[in-house]
Amino acid sequence: MIFLFYIVIVFCIIVLQTAVVPLLFTTRGFYDLLIPFVVYAGFFRPIAEGLTTVILMGLITDCLSASPFGLYLTTYVWLYVGARWLVRFFHAHSGVVLFFIVAVGVLFENILWLLTITFLGRMELISSEAVVSCVFRQVLWALFTGPFFLFGYMQIPHWMKR
């Protein structure tokens, strides 16, 4: 039941990200809206539940994107592992960390993508100015709106109990 619920949520976020957000923001500077969910899954959900959802998210997004197949899957899994590691060793699943963690996740995702593009030998095609401005815009948006998504997801167990 919980998996079905997560699948519906993930589905809604993907549709929001690929069909609604581009119509509202003409310049492509909004961040990946699935990141708050990955962070939430890493921080607050059991490994079987969280990892399965994260893998499913990665596969769907990989199929919809022009990126090399597996890039989203890789990003989400590493982000998930990172979030779990933070919880385990620093007990960083509450307080001020939640305000910054989505922005950190967005920065991590962009770094991983840019490393992949560099590795594929296509970095020469992007101007550094465009990279900095795009990443900066995404991180800024994540800083201001990410916590709202995260706190929204944290209400999921309460909704399920009702």
Place this chain on the structure above:
Amino acid sequence: MVVANIVILSITSRHHHSSSSLGPVLIGIVAPFQAGATRSIQFAGNIWRHYFSLVSVARENDNLRQALARAVQENNKQRETVLTNQRLRRLLNFTKTILGKQLAAEVIGLDPSPWFKSVTVNKGKFNGIVKGMPVVNPDGVVGQVAEVSGHYANVLLAIDRNSAVDALVQRTRARGIIKGTSSDQYRFKYVLRKNDVRVGDTIISSGMDGVFPKGILIGQVADIVRRNSGIFQEVAVIPHVDFEKLEEVMIILNPPKGNFLETP
């Protein structure tokens, strides 16, 4: 684990998408919802435009009447030009630039990543779309079909860094390859230093890649860098197509034969 991950990614990146049936299936599942969301927003936008903006419509109507009068005159001139062009084409035994059937499709979803550029359109295998078909719009080259499901297809845009189009400078016929950069400009690569290219020159498809018909607009030269060393010059090109406002596209159903096309 990291090394294994990098190796797998480098393998998958060589083939644009997986050859498994997973991609088309997932596109087939997600795309109807994308179409629904896009249509809902457009519907709400239309209500706003049609019912709440009537005040500006009257003023706009006057302006449009004047513009129409000018357009009618312009149209007459154009018709004359078309007739002249037809005569000259027959005379020179030219073939038509864009051959045969085209299919209009609506953009219903965009790539989730800002670093990769693709769109989902509402036409697929059942409409005769095949992987590799060229996609254009009245402004010029848009991209190429990369993945097809039953009623939907994924189009790799020409501005994506994985995209390449064989192109010509219209004025001097200098040849090169238009590469996407995933930003708002193309790179016109492999243009010899000796070739005459100037800022403002129009770039068109050459038809030599076996994908895009010859003569379709691609963009205009914005900047040229000729280094002291090297045999090529670096040319930046501004696309004719506004990829940020892409709503409808035309898929060319019978493009020139190329290796990239799959058999349906």
